[in-house]
Every structure is written in C-alpha cells, then in structure tokens.
Amino acid sequence: AQSVTQPDIHITVSEGASLELRCNYSYGATPYLFWYVQSPGQGLQLLLKYFSGDTLVQGIKGFEAEFKRSQSSFNLRKPSVHWSDAAEYFCAVDLGSQGNLIFGKGTKLSVKP
Amino acid sequence: ETGVTQTPRHLVMGMTNKKSLKCEQHLGHNAMYWYKQSAKKPLELMFVYNFKEQTENNSVPSRFSPECPNSSHLFLHLHTLQPEDSALYLCASSIRRPRRHEQYFGPGTRLTVT
Numbered sequence: 583a584q585s586v587t588q589p590d591i592h593i594t595v596s597e598g599a600s601l602e603l604r605c606n607y608s609y610g611a612t613p614y615l616f617w618y619v620q621s622p623g624q625g626l627q628l629l630l631k632y633f634s635g636d637t638l639v640q641g642i643k644g645f646e647a648e649f650k651r652s653q654s655s656f657n658l659r660k661p662s663v664h665w666s667d668a669a670e671y672f673c674a675v676d677l678g679s680q681g682n683l684i685f686g687k688g689t690k691l692s693v694k695p
Numbered sequence: 696e697t698g699v700t701q702t703p704r705h706l707v708m709g710m711t712n713k714k715s716l717k718c719e720q721h722l723g724h725n726a727m728y729w730y731k732q733s734a735k736k737p738l739e740l741m742f743v744y745n746f747k748e749q750t751e752n753n754s755v756p757s758r759f760s761p762e763c764p765n766s767s768h769l770f771l772h773l774h775t776l777q778p779e780d781s782a783l784y785l786c787a788s789s790i791r792r793p794r795r796h797e798q799y800f801g802p803g804t805r806l807t808v809t
Contacts (some may be wrong), residue, residue: 616797625699625785625800672738676795682728683750683798686739 584609584693586675588686595663596694603689604675614676615656616683617647621669626627629671643667668693697721699801701786707807708776716771716804718786727769728798729761733782742770747790776808789797 585608595601607613614633618626630641637649646660658674665670700718708714728805729741743751760772769786781801790796
C-alpha cells in the first residue's frame with residue numbers, strides 16, 4: 583500500500599541552526615509532493631510543492647525541498663531556523679487521478695533560543 | 696473573507712446532540728474535502744466532493760453526513776457522536792480538473808464530544 587513516512591516525530595534545533603526534515607514515500611510512479619506546516623490550533627499551510635521539473639523547489643518562509651527519485655524522498659530544509667518556525671510539519675503525497683492526499687504522521691519542530 | 700473559512704472554530708456537544716460544521720471556500724475551486732485529525736493518527740480523509748458530487752467516502756460512519764450544495768460550501772452534519780469522534784475537523788479545497796492542484800486548508804473546527 584502507498585504510504586508516507588516521516589521518521590522523526592520530534593526534532594529540537596537551536597535558533598539560527600540549519601534544519602532538515604525527512605520524508606519518504608512508497609509509490610511506484612512519481613507522485614505530486616507537498617510540505618505543509620501547522621501551528622497549534624490552526625489549519626495546514628502549504629509551504630511548497632513538487633509536480634515535475636527541477637527537483638529542488640523553493641517555498642515560502644525560506645524553506646526548500648529536494649525530490650530524490652532514487653531514494654523516494656522529499657526532504658525539507660531551511661538554512662537558518664527562526665523561533666517562529668516552531669510548529670508541526672507534514673509531508674503529503676498525491677498519488678494519482680483522484681487527487682487525494684496521503685499524509686505522513688508529522689514532525690514536531692521545537693526551536694531553542 | 697479570503698481562503699477557506701470554517702465555523703464554528705470550537706464545538707462541544709453531547710452524544711445525543713445534532714450539530715453541523717460549515718466550510719466555505721473563496722478561491723474558485725471545484726473540489727472540497729473533509730479531514731479528521733486526531734491526536735494519535737495521521738490526517739484521515741473522510742469525504743471528497745468534485746463539482747458538488749461526492750466521489751469518495753472513506754468508510755466513514757453514518758453518524759457523519761456531508762452535504763455540498765454548491766462548489767463553494769461544504770457541511771458536515773453530526774449526530775449521535777461518540778467520544779472517540781473528538782478531533783480537529785479540517786476542510787480543504789482545490790482545483791481537480793483539468794489538472795490536479797494543491798489543497799488549501801481552513802483553520803479547522805475543534806470538536807469535543809462529551
């Protein structure tokens with residue numbers, strides 16, 4: 583069955599440090615890929631998306647992600663984390679013509695001052 | 696109003712009550728979705744509507760009843776809920792045709808069943 587794995591449940595980084603959140607998917611073809619962020623008590627905000635083309639995609643708030651077909655991965659990165667980045671991050675995959683998303687379980691990011 | 700809005704933001708209901716959640720999208724999209732987000736599970740897709748027609752029902756109990764009167768509005772009617780139905784209910788919308796696009800989410804309704 584198709585699945586999305588975010589292996590890190592909780593990550594803590596210092597403000598100003600770099601960040602990488604991991605996402606792996608299980609699917610035969612190249613899906614559409616997304617990263618969303620959710621602040622406490624809020625809905626999900628789209629950070630970035632990959633449909634095709636350049637495998638390094640830029641998003642909002644200084645985030646980027648790289649699609650690696652050989653590793654079935656779509657990791658999220660940010661060179662310098664700000665305290666306001668503390669939130670939960672979800673990787674999602676759109677598998678096909680139905681356009682339905684499958685989400686990972688999320689990674690909660692804490693930022694130390 | 697812009698984006699996707701949901702009302703109410705918080706709802707407490709007894710197991711014998713009937714209530715409705717409302718979602719409205721101001722983005723000109725043609726597909727709408729209901730998701731359930733509970734503490735111990737990933738986001739679960741409940742219902743999908745394309746052009747007002749329900750195209751997916753992910754084995755959701757009948758105590759949840761969706762309604763999509765037009766492409767901008769989506770309701771989730773609730774009755775005789777169980778405590779395990781307490782969760783954050785998220786609405787989303789997107790363009791489904793002619794091509795798939797990303798989904799945009801509302802802020803959610805926090806539901807507590809007592």
